[in-house]
Amino acid sequence: MAYEYNDDATYLAQQVASGAASPQELLDEAIARVAAFNPDLNAVVLMQEQTARDAIDAGLPDGPFKGVPFLLKDLGAEAMDFPSHSGSHLLKNTTYSYDSEIYRRMRATGIVTFGRATSPEGGIGPVTEADVYDGPTRNPWDTSRTSGGSSGGSAAAVAAGIVPMAHGSDGGGSVRIPASSCGLFGFKATRARFPDGPVAGEGWAGMAIDGFLSRSVRDNAAMMDACAGPDLGAPYAAPAMEMSFGDAIARPPRRLRIAVCDTTFTGAPIDPACKEAVETTARVLEGLGHVITPDRPKADHEGMMHAWTQIVACGTALWIDATLKSKGRDLQQGDVQGVARSAVEYARSISGAQYLAAVNKIHAYGREMAAAFNSYDIILSGTLAEPPAKVGRFTHNRDDYANYRVGAGGVFEYSPFCAAFNASGQPAASVPIHWTADGLPVGIHLAAPFGDDATLISLCAELEQAAPWAQKRPNMLSEYLA
Template identity: 70%
Template sequence: MYDENDATGLAALVAKGKVSPDELLDEALARVAARNPAINAVVLVQEDVARKSIAKGLPEGPFRGVPFLLKDLGAEAIDFPTHSGSRLSANTRYSYDSEIFKRMRATGVVTFGRTTSPEGGVGPVTEAAVYGGPTRNPWGLAHTSGGSSGGAGAAVAAGILPMAHGSDGGGSVRIPASSCGLFGFKPTRGRFPDGPAAGEGWAGMAIDGFLTRSVRDNAAMMDACAGPDLGAPYVAPPLENGYLAAIQRPPRRLRIGLCDTNFSGQPIHEDCAEAVAKAGALLESLGHSVAPTRPDADHMGMMRAWTRIVACGGALSLQQAVARRGKPLAADDVQGISRGALAFGKTLSGADYLAAVEKIHSYGREMARALQPYDVLLSATLAEPPAKVGRFHHDREDFEAYRIGKGGVFEYSPFCAAFNASGQPAASVPLHWNAAGLPVGVHLAAQFGQDELLIALCAELEAAQPWAGKRPDFA
């Protein structure tokens, strides 16, 4: 029963009285005990809080009674302490509930803990020292589950629960979705609230999201969370009918631009190129028009600006954490990459930061022009299959080289951050597994504000080539 249903299906069983929220929580906790030691994805379990929420009476939302986990970064909540991926912030407690948490809670989910994230949310892997070891991929324990929502991806892929919260500032939902054989969707900039602590993350590039098996679970949770909070500095164009309504029927036949290299024309791993080719053929078989393309924009310039903005954001987060703790930063409080971000951030002036923001805005205009001939841009999500654990470890301090240097993160993940910078909606869809049995996601991006068109296409692909039945042997 637990494995045969997505979150929507489990909520329907609760509504019919066929299973209770306590019984679903029992199952999720049993799976944490049995499966989490191998993958190191679930942390800060708060069973008593979950039991009390059930006893108090859950909201009558679309996911009433379904077990749920928050990413251990952001989503501030009074009842859920956080490490934020760092020994510096270990066991931080908040005096308020974030607006995004309030909206997730209103769906009726039973939140019982958090999932691992890298320190500062930086990197395509989840290997934070505060958790005592790396988070591993259920499809292959020697491989990463991705980052920064790597714990969320691993927990869902391992069958611990059907859906988990994540966030995405440079691919942090879509990278683990690709790595773990799940569906991940990054909405248009400004779609979800950031308050009350902030108005935006990383100059508007970061936004919350969800790791799910089904498109409909993601759609329903995004509907519940969409819309500005009080005092939001800007908002996304309003949805016409909502995500869930959009997936009730296929989209019109679309113009699809297919890119089987990285956006600068360099080749990608043959497994990833194969995934793109097969996705293009599937889309053509569904009646869509597919043509080769490569978006003409300053991709490296964008990534250099992205790196500067994120370094400044990381430096600010460290300074705030140190201020909360009330004593100076010690060398072993944070990992090398965080020390590198702090050092790099100190070399940048206010003018440098504003120039970087202007650069990503310019890049957004370039990408908008590049997508004008198309409704959707198809590429791989990553340029390679999931990396081995340790390849992108956080012990090094050369922050800029880690991101954009030779063999760095940008070579491995050259697609995702483009759409954080441009603000356009984008998704990773699990359509391919390689010969080694590792998931290889395909990436779909649409024009600014066209979230409903994009998720309708994702649902059409899900119906044409269902993936929910694919489970790792681990689970």
């Protein structure tokens, strides 16, 4: 079955359920699209076609995505049947003796996983250019541009129509940055909404969480419903939702008070295309009856960014040190790229007391951002401060981790919004509302109070109806789908 570009996962599952398509046919088509597009994109790796066919033959679970082809991000989502590089030569061809809880829940939806999608080393960049994949991952809308990071391979694969939805994760914007870059919908749920076990209780002091890249809001909602809830032994859990994600998108939200920020949160200007996307969205929301007020959240944003940088450096040192210990050797030339190597060096300069101070800083920031919602229900901003960057601009082959993140021209100038809500733990989403005159996607960013995922996704669904994006597709697909 040669499915259409805008056929989402829910529709494809309905086709399987009705007998109009088979899981085998959908898998055949997905693999054919990998062959057609992956040479230009470098997004899909570690393919396990026979594993996928064996799963189909054994009988798929009767879940909401039964028979739909799917990709795991090549970072996290540990699975016995799916080896991983995690974006690093040091971790190349890692195999697992267990399935992570998040993968078990994804698998129970009936998906047909056949491979992994590229990720930058350690997941700490806004681009996906890991040496272990022998080249950068590129954007289907313009292959001179990045697909984003760290879920850049997943975003490129979905934007190219290889799969309708893919797994991602988000510790500083790693679902929302590629969603914005590739014209997709990406949702970062409230902290601890999804399980981290069994090998961890939290990632990056609670700032990291799994998520999904999709073309439709309903696909994301159904997968998040399937995966939500703590696993056994979780150190803490997200507040219970007042309704499921699926129920929330079935009805419009109440009319909301929305703060609109057309600068960065510190007041610096953003690219005109990003500002236009914010202004256009504000007009749409006002036309839907929401109350729009220009404002920006008052909090120590720069202090948070420095604390984030310290915590993630320590997280990078943790996985590198643990891997070297398991291998019984020291770090060797070529094991990791410059950003990761310099992150470890930076982490060595941070004492235990300084690390705890950084955690306290993001907790204090969470309280400041909670107070920002005393006057508003939603904060609207750009997802990025610019359209997707050129490939090579944020290469990991440099030895200045801290400057890479917080220095002039660094990651936080390019992506000043997303990490705020990893630090605060609040739910946030990137919605594909705008495209530039030369065809580059520009996402807008919506955030809600801690635990109020239902209101946020309901608003995203309302925007999807008011300003639909499903009909848009990259030019590179036109000949294939003609």
